[in-house]
Amino acid sequence: MLAPIVVFDLDGTLVDTAPDLVATLNRVLDDLGLPSVPYAEARNMVGGGARKMIERALTAEDRSLLPAEIDRLVEDFIAHYANHIADRSRPFEGLEAALDQLSHRGCRLAVCTNKLEWLARRLLDALGLTTRFVAICGADTFGVQKPDPELLRRTLELAGECVRDAIMVGDSINDVAMGKGLGVAVIAVDYGYTEIPVLQLGADRIIRDLAELPKAVFELARTPARTT
Numbered sequence: 001m002l003a004p005i006v007v008f009d010l011d012g013t014l015v016d017t018a019p020d021l022v023a024t025l026n027r028v029l030d031d032l033g034l035p036s037v038p039y040a041e042a043r044n045m046v047g048g049g050a051r052k053m054i055e056r057a058l059t060a061e062d063r064s065l066l067p068a069e070i071d072r073l074v075e076d077f078i079a080h081y082a083n084h085i086a087d088r089s090r091p092f093e094g095l096e097a098a099l100d101q102l103s104h105r106g107c108r109l110a111v112c113t114n115k116l117e118w119l120a121r122r123l124l125d126a127l128g129l130t131t132r133f134v135a136i137c138g139a140d141t142f143g144v145q146k147p148d149p150e151l152l153r154r155t156l157e158l159a160g161e162c163v164r165d166a167i168m169v170g171d172s173i174n175d176v177a178m179g180k181g182l183g184v185a186v187i188a189v190d191y192g193y194t195e196i197p198v199l200q201l202g203a204d205r206i207i208r209d210l211a212e213l214p215k216a217v218f219e220l221a222r223t224p225a226r227t228t
Helices: 018-031 039-043 050-060 067-083 095-104 117-126 149-159 173-181 210-220
Strands: 005-008 109-112 135-137 166-170 185-189 205-207
Touching: 005 149, 018 039, 018 050, 018 067, 039 050, 050 067, 067 117, 095 109, 095 210, 109 149, 117 135, 135 149, 149 166, 149 173, 166 173, 166 210, 173 185, 185 210, 205 210
Parallel strands: 005 109, 005 166, 109 135, 166 185, 185 205
Antiparallel strands: none
């Protein structure tokens, strides 16, 4: 059996980035004179990119802005976040041990995220994780975002791997939909950022922590992926 390539979502799957993302969001809202979003609520806004976070926060406050104004807020968000990208963001417990096990058993690893690629690389650089991955692709890498399966397909292409040898690991409906759209098996983590209960995402496996990941990967490598 060939070892699969394992493609990871970033925010909420590999790294707990919510503390820095929520702090940045609330900084942007404060500049508008709007109240902060409670952390527990804002945590599940993570994963769709800066614009989605801002738009959802504005909607929660029944506030609408012109597209050009939102563009400016996104620029402000990214500028601030880039300078504070790893103030409090940390890998989830057990990550490096899980990556070690997968690599030791022949798996190649990649990242497929809705974060801008340069921000993803800056974060992974700051945490000493960049060299773990053969490809790191973001929303701007190919001009497509999750849940579009094209983002995953082109990530695999860049990594030099076939779809049939891939497994996706993520925390949200976007990750599951993207994987299923390409016919790739999906493992969902239950500690990430999602408003939809993990049991309802339709993943092939659910894991409670990263210590369970290697076993789940190699079980799925022997099982055809389900498609919706």
